[in-house]
Amino acid sequence: MSLPEDSIVAKNLFKRFGRTEAVNDLSFRIGQGQIVGFLGPNGAGKSTTLRMLTGILPATSGHLNVCGKSVPLHEREIRREIGYMPENNPLPEDMRVIEYLRFRAQIKGIPLRRRRARIEHAMEVCELQRKARRKIIGTLSKGFRQRVGIADAILAEPSVTILDEPTIGLDPHQVIAIRRLLDNLRGETTVIFSSHILSEVEISCDRILILNQGRLVASGTSDELRMEFLPGSHYKLEVAGEPASITGSLQSLGEEWTIDLAPIPKNGYYEVSLLNKENGTDGEAILGRLTNMENLRIRSFHSVQPNLEQIFLKATRRSWDLPGETPPALPQKETASAK
Amino acid sequence: MIQVFRLTRHELKSLFYTPSTYIAMVLSLLMMGFFYFVMLETISSEEQDQLPPTIFFSLFWVPVLLIVPMLTMRSIAEERRLGTIETLLTAPVQPSQLVLSKFLAAYIFYMLVWVLAMAYPILTAFVIDQPEFNEKLFHTGATTGGYLFISASGALFIAIGIFTSSLTRSQLVAGMLSFSILFMLIVGVAAIHMLQIETATGSGLPDTVLDYFQLFEHFDDFSRGLIDTRPFVYYFSGTIAVLGFSVLVIESKS
Numbered sequence: 403m404s405l406p407e408d409s410i411v412a413k414n415l416f417k418r419f420g421r422t423e424a425v426n427d428l429s430f431r432i433g434q435g436q437i438v439g440f441l442g443p444n445g446a447g448k449s450t451t452l453r454m455l456t457g458i459l460p461a462t463s464g465h466l467n468v469c470g471k472s473v474p475l476h477e478r479e480i481r482r483e484i485g486y487m488p489e490n491n492p493l494p495e496d497m498r499v500i501e502y503l504r505f506r507a508q509i510k511g512i513p514l515r516r517r518r519a520r521i522e523h524a525m526e527v528c529e530l531q532r533k534a535r536r537k538i539i540g541t542l543s544k545g546f547r548q549r550v551g552i553a554d555a556i557l558a559e560p561s562v563t564i565l566d567e568p569t570i571g572l573d574p575h576q577v578i579a580i581r582r583l584l585d586n587l588r589g590e591t592t593v594i595f596s597s598h599i600l601s602e603v604e605i606s607c608d609r610i611l612i613l614n615q616g617r618l619v620a621s622g623t624s625d626e627l628r629m630e631f632l633p634g635s636h637y638k639l640e641v642a643g644e645p646a647s648i649t650g651s652l653q654s655l656g657e658e659w660t661i662d663l664a665p666i667p668k669n670g671y672y673e674v675s676l677l678n679k680e681n682g683t684d685g686e687a688i689l690g691r692l693t694n695m696e697n698l699r700i701r702s703f704h705s706v707q708p709n710l711e712q713i714f715l716k717a718t719r720r721s722w723d724l725p726g727e728t729p730p731a732l733p734q735k736e737t738a739s740a741k
Numbered sequence: 742m743i744q745v746f747r748l749t750r751h752e753l754k755s756l757f758y759t760p761s762t763y764i765a766m767v768l769s770l771l772m773m774g775f776f777y778f779v780m781l782e783t784i785s786s787e788e789q790d791q792l793p794p795t796i797f798f799s800l801f802w803v804p805v806l807l808i809v810p811m812l813t814m815r816s817i818a819e820e821r822r823l824g825t826i827e828t829l830l831t832a833p834v835q836p837s838q839l840v841l842s843k844f845l846a847a848y849i850f851y852m853l854v855w856v857l858a859m860a861y862p863i864l865t866a867f868v869i870d871q872p873e874f875n876e877k878l879f880h881t882g883a884t885t886g887g888y889l890f891i892s893a894s895g896a897l898f899i900a901i902g903i904f905t906s907s908l909t910r911s912q913l914v915a916g917m918l919s920f921s922i923l924f925m926l927i928v929g930v931a932a933i934h935m936l937q938i939e940t941a942t943g944s945g946l947p948d949t950v951l952d953y954f955q956l957f958e959h960f961d962d963f964s965r966g967l968i969d970t971r972p973f974v975y976y977f978s979g980t981i982a983v984l985g986f987s988v989l990v991i992e993s994k995s
Contacts, residue, residue, distance in 0.1 A: 481832070484831065486827075492823045492827065509747055509832045
């Protein structure tokens, strides 16, 4: 039973293409107004799931509700509730942006009196109204084409906007523009988008769903995923002093801490890694204890947070069922501030 | 229905923006012009039993084989190749609305070509300016019958073109397939009919069945001013069935 605040409810969803299980027992809920990122390696079933949400691809079995209505039973009504930009963003090459949006507004059934306002709003949100307004779509850059696709998706004020790889092939400036655009959509509509740019998903999304081999392998906010997949607390510090006395002092923090001291100092300071397998250690308290140790001179203190890339690799690796294969060491990314 | 109207208007716009449409139109009109010229030459050299419009319309199949594949091969195959069919169907547009709009746009254009072909008798009448000959050129029965046949059979031909375009994402394959089916339908059935008569074995399809599918038989009736309901039933039901298959193909492939 779906709650009214759930925009999308998928329960035990299966999709088979011949003998291939593209989507395998997928269940998730997406609340109203949330921005949700779909992550997964190629062939994980992201696009298939998104296409099933639009009703264009029927599921083999399972329950799928969008805006409280069953997708197979209310296909027509649901298509009116959804704005969809497919993968690769197909657009007619020979039409002008404004002509295309007018045509789309017509066939989406936007009433004549609201049509102009809706087109202008969509163009404004997607920053198309100045440069690209009267340009032929075939001559537009990739970034502007993506914006046209997104403008089309949000044109009819859909309850749910589905964007399949909206940032694919874009340069960093264009990615930032799309991020700004997603921020503009926050609160207006539920947004589901798939992406390979993990940092993008981390910044823009309220929730992340990670798919692999058609299964949902992780779901939650980036902090929740961090705690689930890469638990523990990790700090890095630069200290001056004798290696033996540094190690001795740090051991007083407790047995739960693993201390890794770099053998060679850099500019007279040793790099030390402090690792605790438990979540939720108080960085401020640790720093307080370290600064009170007499024989330690601390230059910097960092909290090291695993990024989404590491979580993604961990989550997808765990579900790959490769017996006997040892996963390679995961790269670490330093975040947080220095002292 | 308003959705079909909107889509048809969009399709017509796209057709008029596409160079291949104009190439098809110009080539067809050139070919029709050539046939018209040959027909006038024949009439001027010796007395003919048939009226000029009948002789002209009897060659309908040559421009049909050229113009129908060129007009229709792009319609759905191109949408599928670009992927725009997905955005259309989630717009929301029903596959039946999409097929009907593509059909109507191509059919309107097809009929436009044939209407433009009326320029030839008008030009001839203007140049020759002989009242008795002009009466033959614009013989009401033969001209109306010819156009009725063209409009009825054209619906089936265009529907076949739309159907072949729905089968593939390659315009070329769609065009070749449409040409082959039209050739079989127009020339193939006539050839089977002739062969049956020649062998006179008595086996095979009965003449009445073959006559029902024989487009040239229908044309003879129409050109003599004989308006029978059977050809209309054949073309109308054929058009609906082929368009229905196109809808099924789109639904199954999306």
